[in-house]
Amino acid sequence: MTMTAGISTDRLHAWEDHLRATYLDTGVLPNALTLVYRRGEIVHQHAQGFADVEAGVALRDDHIFRIYSMTKPITSLAFMMLVEDGKVALGDPVSRVIPEWANLGVWTGGELGRFTSEPPRRPMLMVDLLRHTAGLSYHIQQGGRLDGAYRALGLGTTTTLEGMITALADLPLEYAPGEAWHYSFATDVLGAVVGRIAEQPFEEFVRQRILGPLGMVDTDFSVAPDKAGRFMPCYALTPQGRVLYDARATSPYLAAPHFVSGGGGLVSTAADYLRFCRMLLRGGELDGARLIGPKTLELMTRNHLPGGADIATLMRSAIAASETGSAGVGFGLGFAVTLDPARSLRIGNAGDFYWGGAAGTYFWIDPTEDLAVIFMTQLLLSPDRVRDDLRTFVYSAITDSPTRPRTLA
Incomplete structure (x- = not known):
């Protein structure tokens, strides 16, 4: 058996064989x-x-990939950097930075143009944006009370980021803040908050404070002309089979975005995203560049759901259920966090944290094992099972696993 850093490389080669035979x-x-x-x-x-x-x-x-929602941890980190700068706090009302939202109500009935609402029990807080308990919804959700209105108004598609903020001021919330875990535009709103607090475009803050210091040279909200040859098409899995979804030559990512999405707008490479993961593994620092303090990062990777609940208890959305496994999984400030591997039915450790993207990309970090894993592909609606299979093969390849359980609140 060939070993490197306490991992059987033979077992990882077996993963590649499984991946090829089962999925490729x-x-x-x-x-x-x-x-x-x-x-x-x-x-x-x-x-x-x-x-x-x-x-x-x-x-x-x-090759350069659309990482979609793997953008969210980067946006969340940007916000927490401003917390460390003393410019905002997790318990601040969102309306402190977005005053247009001071009178947001919670849906009680009706449809677009005729919604009725009631005042929430408490205001939406910054922490709600980070943990998806803000009461917002998503244009990609199906069957909710607001997502149809989001699509009709072009939120996240035809609007700008600030245009989305303006439009949301006239809509009720799907749920009262803190009532439910509902995957949403919350992280995109967080990007707008970062931009307003920093008094510069959100994308410039990300470039100057995160991407530049980390040396993530191929990560941005669009693909530069000199890198277009490394950019990939994106496919989608349909009942009729795999189809081309976004051709490389005509992709909107080849130009600056109309809607700068902190929830899903970045492209990146595996090498670049590894630099982000290494920084997280090292407690907020990489190659002499410290982005955030270790205690702040520790706070980000704890479960912040109300009452210490897991996502299964509070989830009201089908979208992102596959990301979390739901049972035995909490949510921190930008990441899903494993609370109990036995309840999640996934191999891992309490305290490993992760997220994925809509085109099948996925990463996780396990501080107990000093481990980071990145998986890249470009297939919308890719099978959920791929990520579970990957975790199984990687953890089964570890031959000297320490036993240092972490208690999460």
Whole structure:
């Protein structure tokens, strides 16, 4: 058995065989890149499949991916940097920065143009935006009371970020703040909050305070012309099979975005996102650049759901159920947090934290194991099982796992 940093590399090669046979050769995934980092070194990195299926371009380690909701932890970090700067606090009302929202009500009936509402029991707080308990919804949600109105108003699509803030001021909340965990535009709103507090465009704050210091040279809200050759198409899985969703040559990511999305707007590479993960593993610092203090990061990766509940108890949305596993999983300030691996039915440790993106990208960090794992692909509606399989293969490859359980509130 070949070992590196306490991990069986033979077992990780078995993961690649499983990935190819189960998901690539069957035509489900167009491509896949897996990166495993432990104890200060990359112990496994392998790319399979085609970045561009139609053109027959093989996937490379330096290809640029749409990371969608893996943007959310970066936006959350940006906000917490402002907390450390003393410019805002988790318990501040959101209306302190967005005064247009001072009179938001909670839905009681009606539809767009004829909504009725009642005052919430308490105001929406900044912490609600970070943990998805703000009462907002998402244009990608289905079956809720507000998501149809979000789509009709073009929120997140035809509006600008500030235009979305203005439009939401005239809509009720889906739920009272703190009542439910409902995956939403909350992190996009958080991006607007960061921009207003920092008195600069949100995207510039992210570039200057996070991407630049970390050396994430291929991560941005659009793809520069000199990098377009490394950008990939995005596919989608439908009942009829895999189809092309966003062609590389005509992708909106090749130009500056109309809507700057802190919830899902970044593109990145596996190497860049590893730098972000390494910073988190090191308590907020990488290569001499400290972005945030270790105690702040510790706070971010604890469960912040009201009453210490898990997501299963408070979830009101089908979207993102696959991200969390729901039972035995809490939510911190920008990340899902494993509370009890036995209840989640996933291998891991209490205290590992993670999130994924709509096109199948995924990462997790396990401080107990000094471990970071990144998975990249470009397939909307990709099978949930891929991520669970990856966790199983990676953890089963660890041969010297320490036993330092972490208690989470």
